[in-house]
Amino acid sequence: MKIRIKFAKYGIMRFIGHLDMVRYFQKAMRRADIDIAYSEGYSPHQIMSFAAPLGVGITSEGEYMDIEVHSSKSSEEALRALNEVMAEGVSVLEYRKLPEGAKNAMSSVAAADYLVYYKEENPGGATPLAGEAILPEPSAPSGETVLPEPSAPAGRIPLSELSHALEAFFRGQEEILITKQTKKGEKTVDLKPLIYDLQVVDLKEVEPLHKLQALDLKEFNTLRGLPDVEEKLDKPWLPGQGVGFYMKVCTGSTDNVKPEQVLIAFSEYCRATGACGFRFVPFHMQTHRMEIYAQRDGELIPLGNFGQEIA
Amino acid sequence: MEKLALSDEILLQIDKPARYIGGEVNMVRKDPGKVELRFAMCFPDVYEIGMSHLGIQILYDMLNRREDTYCERVYSPWPDLHKIMKERDIPLFTLETQSPVGEMDFLGITIQYEMCYTNILQILDLSKIPLHAKERTWEDPIVIGGGPCTYNPEPLADFFDIFYIGEGETRYDDLLALYKSCRAKDCTRQEFLEAAAKIPGLYVPSLYEVTYHEDGTIASFEPVKEGIPARVKKEIVMELTDTPYPTKPLVPYIKVTQDRVVLEIMRGCIRGCRFCQAGMIYRPTRERSLEQLKRWAYEMLKNTGHEEISLSSLSSSDYTKLKELVTFLIKEFQGKGINISLPSLRIDAFSLDVMRKVQDVRKSSLTFAPEAGSQRLRDVINKGLTEEVILEGAGQAFEGGWQKVKLYFMLGLPTETEEDMREIPRLAERIAERYYEIPKERRNGKCQITISTSFFVPKPFTPFQWAPMCSRDEFLDKARVVNEEVKLQLNRKSLKYNWHEADVTVLEGVFARGDRRVGRVLEQAYRNGCIFDSWTEFFDNEKWLSAFAETGISMDFYNSRVRDTEELLPWDFIDCGVSREFLKREWEKAQKGIVTPNCRMQCSGCGAMQFEGGVCFEDKN
Known part of the structure; x- marks a missing residue:
């Protein structure tokens, strides 16, 4: 099953480059117990691809990645599980199933x-x-x-x-x-x-452009034990x-x-x-x-x- | 948005801005206004190295378990940022709250190797803390050093307020309690330091005075005041199971050297190699419990999301429950996308079997550290590895499909002859020959034997602490001999030889066995622009040589001299648990080529039994 994930990257995370974001999400998937699929071989890697790499210094509320999973929780549960393990400066906004045969995120970008x-x-x-x-x-x-x-x-x-x-x-x-x-x-x-x-x-x-769905930021921060952000x-x-x-x-x-x-x-x-x-x-x-x-x-x-x- | 100490403009023009922004997964967040003590913990090297160090993670976790304390981290700014910070007068800051280091109550610096000493001065300088301890006031943090190099802290004596000798888990609570009460009572900084000097394991260098003989050797080393202990005994944890362990370690954003879960399985080593400082100062060998390690493996993988787990110890093969632990790790985590990395295993049927399960045989290599080429010299250094064992292990590995072998040696060991040096390539040749004994059709092309040599540096608290060290030219001559012999071997096309630079090694020797006076060279070298000396791209030998010339300090006095076993050595005031008599006995046995059995075979009475635990008491309860 293919999943498309939308996330925001902001605050100090703007200084984290694309390849490090890939590594960050690989670890986050394991922390959140997402049943992600791995490639074969001695050093298996997660099946994960990003839409359009974001330059260092740029923030975003519209980043996308596709992952392959064996089984999945509901969108709401998965959002909660992922946001619980996010660092301050990354919020997962959407977790959606892609229909069979959908083009991958990277080749779709227009x-x-x-x-x-x-x-x-x-x-x-x-x-x-x-x-x-x-x-x-x-x-x-x-x-x-x-x-x-x-x-x-x-x-x-x-x-x-x-x-x-x-x-x-x-x-x-x-x-x-x-x-x-x-x-x-x-x-x-x-x-x-x-x-x-x-x-x-x-x-x-x-x-x-995007209203947080399952949780608002205040909830995100409480989940992660981060200080409250009252404004914004x-x-x-x-x-x-x-x-x-x-x-x-x-x-x-x-x-x-x-x-x-x-x-x-x-x-x-x-x-x-x-x-x-x-x-x-x-x-x-x-x-x-x-x-x-x-x-x-x-x-x-x-x-x-x-x-x-x-x- | 978090307020960062550096502007976007700076962060976007330097290499790897992620080194300076903090905010990593599992970073401890506290309100600095709500704690009583602020502690900056520093590893004086670049972020990627510092973040890979287990000791810092242990202390970070331990200090932050205290509600009244906020421990933050600081690493050496890379030279690109160093330059900007100097030009724009930006004070060094902690990663967590991006606060100036100078505002902390304590600055703890771990001292892991000699060639980071100029980086320590860089940290103090950028923090705007006076380099000399005697010039500091309560406005400055208490600068405390720990780690293996504190077993001879003397070259750094002028720059530190306190050294912590031993394992950090035991005395920080006492020290922090003392600090709080001294600040509450409005004591002077001097009063605090005098009280701190009475806590076991803590050494306050300013409270000791050194006098010298005319020949430059030490005449006396005494406390300047009554009540200050004449000797400082190392502190260690005897029950490792009860000590805190960081089961939620920090997960950096950028790739660091140790980008994996690290399980510390034991401390100390039973082997007693005579050149090895770690094998002496961390005695007695103490193991962690298997059940606890299994639990931690689960927790830490879950809390970090790392894809790899590794074991840490000086000699993992000597961990008594290694088989159970490794079998468990493979069974539980392999197939779940987790790699298992196994460092420093002795090559035998078990380890080969395990390695076959966890890595690609064609790509991986086997590592042996014979350290010396001939059996005679291996006996001198008490390295138990025999040629027979090496050939047997390599043979089994070759039969199992491996074709790459790495061999590590040291040049310049005491009593070394030209024959010993020439034996290095010859041993490699015999390993290659063993490979070519396998019928061609079962072989996978050529084998690849890599020989690496480093130059031997005598270290304090080893039986070789009295030994003379070679000069730069002598070292390079030795490397030339080995290189020449490599070319004479039949299978020379399967052999590759690497050797280290000698300039850095010679400096390492001066700081390893130096006294207080060599601190002047260090300071001068820093003023000449030396930092990141352990990085070949930044090491500048000319600047170092001129620092020696400018301060009139002789390298030969510290390196080339044979020290008399009666000489008062700069580190003699430290009691590391291993007695001087034992080291002397070992030095004498070394010269006769007599080996000493390891701790499990037979106790050699080194003195570590006084700690009443560990390997000294195995099978005795």
Whole structure:
């Protein structure tokens, strides 16, 4: 039986790389007594595959993995068993049975939603208020792709100005060309057809895409003996306020778009056109994955929707 | 989100940020505001090494069982982060609460090998704790050292407030109670240290004074005050079954050296190899109960989710219930995705049978540690392994399908001759020949015999503590002789020879048998930029040599000299349970090539019987 598991990765777990997450889940499966299937041979390994590896530093509430099991508890029991053994910063959100012959998570990936937002605290020292974005002083001469020093003094841009500029960048341009470094040298790619949606959002208005099902976070934490997290109960992976960019982009092995590429392109557009003072500063912004989609009949469907709850 | 000591910007530009964020599965969480004592437990090497150490896990678990204490961990920042912390003046922090180490009540440092000494200074320096104990105030943590190197703590005497001699399970409660009462009564730090020095097993170096003869040897070693004990006796646990054991050990996110459940089956070793410090200082041999180990195996696998379980001891084959334990582990866990790893087993029919069950014969290799090439020299070092046993074991293994053998030797052992060195490749050759005795059609290609040699370092509290050590060039000459002889063998294409670097070994020798004065070299080396000396990519011999030149300290005085058995040695104030008379007897027997039977064959009166337990009293109740 194939099971699709959806999980969130946040807090300090953002520093754990993909291969270590695989090892983490292998151990977690044994701690939670999941009847997972093993491969044959002298060093048997669990039959487990992940949808789309998440880069170090990125948080997510929409990660997927498929596992093969011999037998299974109900979805609710399995969620409870897994969440009991999770470390702080990983929550299992869904545990669903896949129908016979379903495509595996990795080969299904077509798109993903991201939120890239200003961190509550950043190396520049300024805390942006809701409705404002950090504007680093332009320090590099125009046309140069060097990014401002992280320590550049920060200013602020009104939210409406940022929205207008983004609109002009995304809707107003025929193509969004970027240069990609590949093994064979430089390559020009048009991002425009690979970006399905792009907006400025107020984090206060971002609803968690996923409501925890069987348990809420408070229960998770009690189960694990962790201290109570009073605030941010329904979306522990996002700050309660601030400004961010929401985007839906093409994801997968062929045309994979990284959210940072979009924002660097926007940053360069702003610099070149003077549209607004936005400059992308690495480490000032947090990238957060919200969902991963597969394509079916021309429609994007969250990977989790392919599975069914086990009663 | 947890507040981390390092910014994202730093964490995302250094290697393996997971080394510094804590939060691992089974990490102990407490509210630091609600405990009376805060303890930082440090292994002064990189996270992956430190997290693999059983002793730290035992003490972490033991101290955190106390409601009034929060024990947190700290490891050496890798050189990439070290540089950033120095540049940006970031104080070293604990993993659990990411608090500055300087705010702790205690900083405990385990001292496992000499080449981590500069990392100890790095820890103090980054924690902003004065390097010299005498400059510390109540603003600084009490810096306490433990582990095997404390059996000669003198090279580190200036940098530690206290050394704990022996096994950590016995005296921490006394020490912490004393600390609490001293702080409550507003005692001075000095008053606390003087009281601590009276707790058995604890050595406060600042309370002892050393004088020297003109030739540089020690003239006297005395307490500076009345009431401070002249000798410090090691502390050990006699009933291992009653001691706490971490059945919920930490599970790191990144792959560490020991990424498995470790069952400590016994302490001590009955063998009495004359070069081996562990075999002397951990006497008497004490076993854990089979039933308890079985229970722990279940619990620990369940609590960690590890896919491998391993046994830990100095010589697992000497554990009396080994067969039962191993049979149990295979029966219970094999087939459930759990690997069973069996280190340090003597090769015989039983171990080969077990190994065949738990590993792929074609890929795995057999390990023998004859330590010396000739029987004569093996008798000198009291290594019971004979050539006959090796050939018999290798033969059985080859018949069973194995074709890889690893052999470990030491060069520079006392009384070694060129003939002894040349016997190393010849022994390997005879093992290869044994392989080729198997008819071609039953063989699986060539055999692979790997010879590794390390250089011998005389250690305190061994019969060889008086022996001279070779110089760097002498060591390298010996390796050359072996290499030359390897090339003369008929089956040289089946033999591979590796030898260690000699520069590090020579330094290890100085710190193993050094006195208080060598602390100056250490400090100078650290100031010259030495850290992570046990890592070849960071070891910088030039910086070390200039530290010796700058401090005017002679390596030869510590390494090359033959010590008289009457000389007062820097570690003589420690009573490790094994008597000086026994070591002297063994040193004399070594020079005559007379072997000493192991503890189970016959008691040799080493002195460890005074602890009233363990192997000394087997079959006596």
